[in-house]
Amino acid sequence: MSDIAREPARDLRDNKLEQSELAALLLEIWRTPSGWLGSLTSVDHKVVGKRYILTAFAFLVLGGLLAVLMRLQLAGAERKLLSPDLYNQVFTMHGSTMMFLFAVPVMEAFAVYFVPLMVGTRNIAFPRLNAFSYWTFLFGGCFLWIAFLFNVGPDVGWFAYVPLSSLQYNPGKRADVWAQMITFTEVAALAVAVEIVVTVFKQRAVGMTLDRIPVFVWAMLVTSFLVLFAMPSIVVASTSLILDRLVNTHFYDTASGGNVLLWQHLFWFFGHPEVYIIFIPGTGMVSMIIATFAGRPVVGYVIIVLSLIATGFLSFGLWVHHMFTTGLPQLGASMFTASSMLIAVPSGLQIFCWLATLWDGRPVYRTPLLFVLGFFAIFVLGGLSGVMVASVPIDMQVHDTYFVVAHFHYVLIGGAVFPLVGAVYYWFPKITGRMLSERLGRWNFWLAFISFNVAFFPMHILGLMGMPRRVYTYTPEMGWDHLNLLSSAGGAAFAASFALLIANVVLSLRSGALAGDNPWGASTLEWATSSPPPPYNFSRIPVVTHRDPLWAGGGNLPVVAGLSVERREVLLSSIADAEPHTREASPEPSIWPLLTAIATTIFFVGSIFTPWSVVWGTPPIAIALIGWFWPTGSKEDEE
Amino acid sequence: MVVWLRSGLTVAATCVLTSCTGWQSSFNAQAAQSEEIKRILLIFIAVSTVVWVAVMLVLLVGLIRGRPLREQRLDLDEAFERRAGSVILVAGIATTIAVLALSVVSYGAQRTVFANDPPVVTVKVTGHQWWWEVQYQADSPHLGFTTANEIRVPVGQPVTVELESADVIHSFWVPSLTGKMDLVTGQQNRTQFTAKNPGVYRGQCAEFCGMQHAHMAFTVTALAQDEYRRWRDQQNQSAPSPSDPLSIRGEQLFRGRGCGLCHTIRGTLAGGQLGPDLTHIASRDTIAAGTLPRNSGNLAAWIADPQHIKPGNLMPKMPLRSDELIAILHYLEQLQ
Numbered sequence: 001m002s003d004i005a006r007e008p009a010r011d012l013r014d015n016k017l018e019q020s021e022l023a024a025l026l027l028e029i030w031r032t033p034s035g036w037l038g039s040l041t042s043v044d045h046k047v048v049g050k051r052y053i054l055t056a057f058a059f060l061v062l063g064g065l066l067a068v069l070m071r072l073q074l075a076g077a078e079r080k081l082l083s084p085d086l087y088n089q090v091f092t093m094h095g096s097t098m099m100f101l102f103a104v105p106v107m108e109a110f111a112v113y114f115v116p117l118m119v120g121t122r123n124i125a126f127p128r129l130n131a132f133s134y135w136t137f138l139f140g141g142c143f144l145w146i147a148f149l150f151n152v153g154p155d156v157g158w159f160a161y162v163p164l165s166s167l168q169y170n171p172g173k174r175a176d177v178w179a180q181m182i183t184f185t186e187v188a189a190l191a192v193a194v195e196i197v198v199t200v201f202k203q204r205a206v207g208m209t210l211d212r213i214p215v216f217v218w219a220m221l222v223t224s225f226l227v228l229f230a231m232p233s234i235v236v237a238s239t240s241l242i243l244d245r246l247v248n249t250h251f252y253d254t255a256s257g258g259n260v261l262l263w264q265h266l267f268w269f270f271g272h273p274e275v276y277i278i279f280i281p282g283t284g285m286v287s288m289i290i291a292t293f294a295g296r297p298v299v300g301y302v303i304i305v306l307s308l309i310a311t312g313f314l315s316f317g318l319w320v321h322h323m324f325t326t327g328l329p330q331l332g333a334s335m336f337t338a339s340s341m342l343i344a345v346p347s348g349l350q351i352f353c354w355l356a357t358l359w360d361g362r363p364v365y366r367t368p369l370l371f372v373l374g375f376f377a378i379f380v381l382g383g384l385s386g387v388m389v390a391s392v393p394i395d396m397q398v399h400d401t402y403f404v405v406a407h408f409h410y411v412l413i414g415g416a417v418f419p420l421v422g423a424v425y426y427w428f429p430k431i432t433g434r435m436l437s438e439r440l441g442r443w444n445f446w447l448a449f450i451s452f453n454v455a456f457f458p459m460h461i462l463g464l465m466g467m468p469r470r471v472y473t474y475t476p477e478m479g480w481d482h483l484n485l486l487s488s489a490g491g492a493a494f495a496a497s498f499a500l501l502i503a504n505v506v507l508s509l510r511s512g513a514l515a516g517d518n519p520w521g522a523s524t525l526e527w528a529t530s531s532p533p534p535p536y537n538f539s540r541i542p543v544v545t546h547r548d549p550l551w552a553g554g555g556n557l558p559v560v561a562g563l564s565v566e567r568r569e570v571l572l573s574s575i576a577d578a579e580p581h582t583r584e585a586s587p588e589p590s591i592w593p594l595l596t597a598i599a600t601t602i603f604f605v606g607s608i609f610t611p612w613s614v615v616w617g618t619p620p621i622a623i624a625l626i627g628w629f630w631p632t633g634s635k636e637d638e639e
Numbered sequence: 640m641v642v643w644l645r646s647g648l649t650v651a652a653t654c655v656l657t658s659c660t661g662w663q664s665s666f667n668a669q670a671a672q673s674e675e676i677k678r679i680l681l682i683f684i685a686v687s688t689v690v691w692v693a694v695m696l697v698l699l700v701g702l703i704r705g706r707p708l709r710e711q712r713l714d715l716d717e718a719f720e721r722r723a724g725s726v727i728l729v730a731g732i733a734t735t736i737a738v739l740a741l742s743v744v745s746y747g748a749q750r751t752v753f754a755n756d757p758p759v760v761t762v763k764v765t766g767h768q769w770w771w772e773v774q775y776q777a778d779s780p781h782l783g784f785t786t787a788n789e790i791r792v793p794v795g796q797p798v799t800v801e802l803e804s805a806d807v808i809h810s811f812w813v814p815s816l817t818g819k820m821d822l823v824t825g826q827q828n829r830t831q832f833t834a835k836n837p838g839v840y841r842g843q844c845a846e847f848c849g850m851q852h853a854h855m856a857f858t859v860t861a862l863a864q865d866e867y868r869r870w871r872d873q874q875n876q877s878a879p880s881p882s883d884p885l886s887i888r889g890e891q892l893f894r895g896r897g898c899g900l901c902h903t904i905r906g907t908l909a910g911g912q913l914g915p916d917l918t919h920i921a922s923r924d925t926i927a928a929g930t931l932p933r934n935s936g937n938l939a940a941w942i943a944d945p946q947h948i949k950p951g952n953l954m955p956k957m958p959l960r961s962d963e964l965i966a967i968l969h970y971l972e973q974l975q
Contacts, residue, residue, distance in 0.1 A: 356723040393818060
């Protein structure tokens with residue numbers, strides 16, 4: 001027994017094995033441990049990604065129910081379903097949930113699942129950090145919702161402007177809950193951003209040069225950089241708000257020389273890129289779906305990628321258009337009018353590229369493409385109303401009215417949620433091995449598309465008719481009730497379209513048609529493996545010789561061999577040319593990311609109540625991190 | 640189908656827009672500033688509609704035009720790729736020119752809206768949770784006075800409104816006169832309008848400011864100049880002394896029950912600064928920041944239980960017997 005253990009490592013590589021033997025060995029070393037405890041230790045990006053996607057959709061349902069509540073309240077004048085206190089919590093929870101617990105996480109979740117598959121590697125970079133990110137996100141979201149159920153839900157808007165969110169005007173813990181929920185999601189989002197950047201830069205399959213990276217991966221790379229540069233701004237903002245509230249600092253206290261507009265600058269310096277953090281992944285999904293269903297590569301790959309990068313840069317130069325009515329100097333405001341309008345150019349270029357692709361391709365009208373076509377109609381309209389609100393004088397009329405509510409729902413639902421639902425239909429077969437029902441899918445699309453417009457188009461008019469946002473009621477003589485009723489009816493139907501989606505998912509999980517590896521005949525690497533993919537993703541790492549690897553070379557995908565089958569290993573490659581560099585060990589499953597997330601949660605929640613939490617909350621995190629990084633005597637360490 | 644649906648919606652929208660001249664509508668422009676904004680708003684809507692329809696047409700034609708099935712997905716037509724690249728480039732340049740042109744249109748309107756003519760009347764408005772304090776300033780101190788929630792201005796003359804906040808951020812917005820401007824804690828903002836026609840224009844707080852943000856309305860009434868001057872002289876006067884026994888009792892109760900700790904009635908000992916000035920409450924059209932029309936019933940209901948009408952507002956419910964309520968009400972209704 002001990003003799004075997006001491007036997008020198010055989011250094012068995014995958015090039016020495018037959019396919020079936022190789023698969024068995026890889027499964028053994030890459031699989032998630034069984035049992036519920038084992039499942040908590042998983043560091044498989046697909047397991048974590050699936051949990052991330054499901055959790056984000058659960059928050060979508062919760063946020064959507066709040067929207068339905070608001071629409072019931074506003075369906076007629078002076079309705080008394082919700083008290084003003086509850087209504088203010090509800091709209092704050094709706095915005096915060098949708099932005100921080102659904103939109104950003106769900107995009108990152110798809111990236112966590114698909115980026116490693118698309119670049120042809122076996123796991124995401126820093127897989128334990130990935131698990132930690134998920135747990136932190138889950139606990140942060142639950143924390144916000146549990147607080148809401150105990151009537152400590154934030155009631156200061158998802159933007160939490162000071163001084164309304166200061167201790168003086170918001171005694172109690174509601175604003176602290178909001179600020180600390182932000183901290184949770186910041187940590188989770190930053191972790192994923194780092195993983196994506198490193199995965200894309202260092203773990204691409206051999207031959208996947210920069211100009212062969214799938215557009216969705218490019219989109220997630222740009223998004224991850226946006227997260228890295230935008231989130232610190234909200235870190236500063238939410239932390240200084242908590243400091244003001246907890247230990248009486250004076251960042252935002254005008255009586256002591258603080259400044260309330262500082263909050264708005266910090267918030268929107270994050271908040272505007274945030275919109276693109278949600279929208280850019282959506283455009284990445286659109287590019288993938290269009291290429292597949294138009295049956296040809298997207299026209300203007302380089303233009304699309306450069307547009308994504310340009311959008312990323314420009315998104316940091318627009319934040320002041322959220323502050324046109326705060327009394328800023330006119331010259332400064334004018335500059336932001338121009339920059340805000342100019343971001344229409346890269347978005348426009350992408351749209352022209354997609355139009356050209358559909359023009360030349362032979363479209364196959366399956367549900368994913370339907371949602372993308374819906375995206376065109378809705379997003380273009382939202383983009384155009386965005387050009388309108390970029391104008392200072394127009395913004396002075398429509399700012400903080402239902403016109404803006406209409407605008408950003410057209411942009412975010414049109415630009416991100418429609419592509420996202422399309423992506424669900426597109427990638428569900430890969431994740432589960434089964435197809436979603438096409439018949440239900442068509443019903444889902446038409447119901448969603450029509451009801452969305454019925455719900456949100458009237459809001460443009462309501463805004464121009466003078467209806468401000470964030471009002472819990474209005475009087476009948478304002479004449480807003482008919483359009484509000486129409487909008488509420490549309491909202492209810494729009495909610496029903498998501499019930500259809502859920503029903504389709506549940507039914508198809510049980511009895512959907514089997515998908516096979518590549519049901520759509522798509523071109524990218526995630527379709528080169530089985531559906532669902534095995535824990536090790538690819539038994540041999542593909543070699544990429546073309547931007548559309550599965551369409552090139554007559555269906556034969558060359559592979560590279562030489563990775564260990566005795567331990568978890570990924571292939572690292574160079575940033576620009578994706579030349580193979582080195583074999584790198586990939587971490588084993590571990591319970592420590594979960595324990596670290598629990599310790600972090602105790603720290604964050606505790607610091608709402610006492611600054612001493614910063615002191616006493618740190619040792620458990622340190623202990624958990626020591627456990628996490630405890631040397632295990634891997635081969636590399638010994639060498 | 641998509642285009643058909645959308646154009647249907649657009650037509651419906653236009654019908655509603657043409658009829659949307661309610662008293663708090665951006666399309667009911669009654670001042671130089673709001674007219675200018677409405678003008679460029681219509682330009683932007685027109686351009687947007689054209690662009691949207693054009694994109695949808697290209698999409699639709701692209702979808703329905705017949706094409707041969709490609710045997711090989713990567714078997715691309717070099718000529719098409721080159722042509723598509725040029726068309727995309729041209730469309731991108733056209734987009735750039737269009738948005739720059741719209742920016743210039745926007746700057747032009749901005750100059751009009753922020754022209755900042757020398758004002759004939761200057762009003763200082765201070766936002767409170769959830770009502771508006773209105774101070775008329777004059778060269779000689781005895782001509783300034785304070786009122787609440789109702790602003791009156793002369794027609795045809797530039798009015799500057801100085802905006803401050805006593806607590807959180809609010810936003811001053813009368814769509815018929817001009818766009819909104821925030822009342823930011825710790826700084827003073829200004830806005831200006833010149834009303835073209837006499838009338839009552841409703842405004843409402845447009846920045847979320849807490850529990851009763853929905854009930855923080857006000858009106859701006861544009862009056863002919865002599866009418867404005869008469870109103871102003873009348874507001875400048877102190878409250879008339881109560882003459883009949885009931886209103887004398889009401890005045891005593893007003894002070895005795897603590898109303899005067901928050902409200903001012905000029906010419907009496909009531910000098911509180913926290914709530915609206917009530918010197919001429921009986922000359923106003925509404926109470927509780929535009930929440931209710933001012934009449935005896937509403938005023939009585941408000942005094943009896945302000946938390947029922949506007950939950951969370953800062954006026955406490957005072958225990959009053961009905962005869963006390965009647966006396967106070969009677970007194971307040973004398974304050975013309």
